[in-house]
Each structure stands twice: as structure tokens, then as C-alpha cells.
Amino acid sequence: MVRGKTQMKRIENPTSRQVTFSKRRNGLLKKAFELSVLCDAEVALVVFSPRGKLYEFASGSVQKTIERYRTYTKDNVSSKTAQQDIEQVKADAEGLAKKLEALEAYKRKLLGDKLEECSIEELHSLEVKLERSLHCIRGRKTQLLEEQVNKLKEKEMTLRKNNEDLREKCKNQPLLLAPAPAAIAVEDDQAKQSEDVMDVETELYIGLPGRDYRS
Known part of the structure; x- marks a missing residue:
């Protein structure tokens, strides 16, 4: 009797599933043993059943093989x-x-x-982009010029205000009048008299009579 091809899907019947697991587990362990002996390969096989039971085979040590794998x-x-x-x-x-x-x-x-x-389309695209850039540059230039003009106007207003304040201060300060000619003449006479008095006072000598004060 020819066996049909087994479909690779979960076996729904628990009994059939357990029987298949046992058969194929034993076959897998046998193949692992044959591979390790015939080919001198390091083989470690670990299988857990559906119920959690452990089945293993190792040509050497399972732990060493796992560490080597890691x-x-x-x-x-x-x-x-x-x-x-x-x-x-x-x-x-x-x-x-x-x-x-x-x-x-x-x-x-x-x-x-x-x-x-460049093709015609590329040249047209470059032209459009350059015109946009030029428009932005001119707009920025105009903005900077307007800002500079506003600053100059503010500076001009400040200078005008300072000038007006200085004029007001000059108006409020009293003027110094020059002395009259007659007063200047009287002051000159008084100065001369003072000089004569000083000259007379320097010629006086206090001492004993009959002696020359210059000796």
C-alpha cells in the first residue's frame, strides 16, 4: 500500500499527533547520532514534547555546544x-x-x-528662478534703504531738538556788560595812587638820627 504525501500542518487528532511525534523524534535522534559519527561533526539536539518533556542528544556536551553557538x-x-x-x-x-x-x-x-x-526648458527654469531671486534681492535692498532713511530722520530730529534746547539756554543766560570808560579811568587813578604810596613807604627808614641807613 502506497502512503500518501503528508501535509505540513498541525495534526488535529491528539493520538495521531503523539504517535507521529514519537516516531519522528526517534528518527531525528538517530539521524543526529549518525551525522556525528559518520562526519565527525559536533551535534547537539534539544527537543521538547508538546507536554514539555525534554529529549536531547549531543556528540559531546550540550552546554559546550550551546556556548560555542552563542x-x-x-x-x-x-x-x-x-x-x-x-x-x-x-x-x-x-x-x-x-x-x-x-x-x-x-x-x-x-x-x-x-x-x-542646457535645454530650452532648463534655460527657462533658470530664468524664472533668477528673476525670483532678483525680485527678493531688490525687496531686501529697498527695506534696508528705508530703514537707513528712517534712522537718519530720527537723528536729524534729535539734532534739531538739541539745537533748540541750546538756543533756549542761551536766551535765559544774562549778558555780561562791559565797564564804562569813566569807571575805567577812576580805577586807573586809584591804581596809580596806590603805586605812589608804595613808593613813599619804601623810602622811609626807622633808626637813630645822624646815621646813614645805607652804610
Whole structure:
């Protein structure tokens, strides 16, 4: 009797499922043993039944094989991750270099270089963008000029106000009158009399009579 092809899906009948598990478990353990003996391979097999029962086989030690597996996968994953990071960095650098080259080419076109490589559509697009840029530049220039004019007007108003304040201060201060000629003459006479008195007083000598004060 020819057996039909078994479908790879869960066996719904519990009894059939348990029988199939036992048969295939034994076959798997047998294959693992044969592989370790015939090929001198390090084999570790761990199986848990649906009820949680453990079945295992190891050509050496299950724990040592598992530790070896962890070390291998850790190093392999780390190396693989580092390689992926390096490749990603290279790809990003190449992408940035291409973008930079495209920007440099676009900049040269905006400056009027390499226009022979442009089509009519590209030239029209450059013209529109340049007109927009020129409009923005002129608007900014006009704004700066208006700000400068406003600052100059404010400065002018401040200077005018300071000038008016100075004029008011000058009006409020009293004027110093020059002395009359007669008063100047009287002061001159008084000064001369004072000088004569000083001369007379210097000629006086106090001492015994009959002696020359110059000796």
C-alpha cells in the first residue's frame, strides 16, 4: 500500500499527533547520532514534547555546544553589523558626493557657465528662478534703504531738538556788560595812587638820627 504525501500542518487528532511525534523524534535522534559519527561533526539536539518533556542528544556536551553557538553567532552578528555600517556610510558618502556635484553644476549654470548643455526648458527654469531671486534681492535692498532713511530722520530730529534746547539756554543766560570808560579811568587813578604810596613807604627808614641807613 502506497502512503500518501503528508501535509505540513498541525495534526488535529491528539493520538495521531503523539504517535507521529514519537516516531519522528526517534528518527531525528538517530539521524543526529549518525551525522556525528559518520562526519565527525559536533551535534547537539534539544527537543521538547508538546507536554514539555525534554529529549536531547549531543556528540559531546550540550552546554559546550550551546556556548560555542552563542560565541559564534555573537561574533558573526557583530562583524556583520560593522560591515553593514561601513557599507551604509560608504553609500551615504557617495550619495552626498553626487548631491554636491549636482549642486555645483547648478551653481555654475546660475552664474552663466556651462549653459550650452542646457535645454530650452532648463534655460527657462533658470530664468524664472533668477528673476525670483532678483525680485527678493531688490525687496531686501529697498527695506534696508528705508530703514537707513528712517534712522537718519530720527537723528536729524534729535539734532534739531538739541539745537533748540541750546538756543533756549542761551536766551535765559544774562549778558555780561562791559565797564564804562569813566569807571575805567577812576580805577586807573586809584591804581596809580596806590603805586605812589608804595613808593613813599619804601623810602622811609626807622633808626637813630645822624646815621646813614645805607652804610
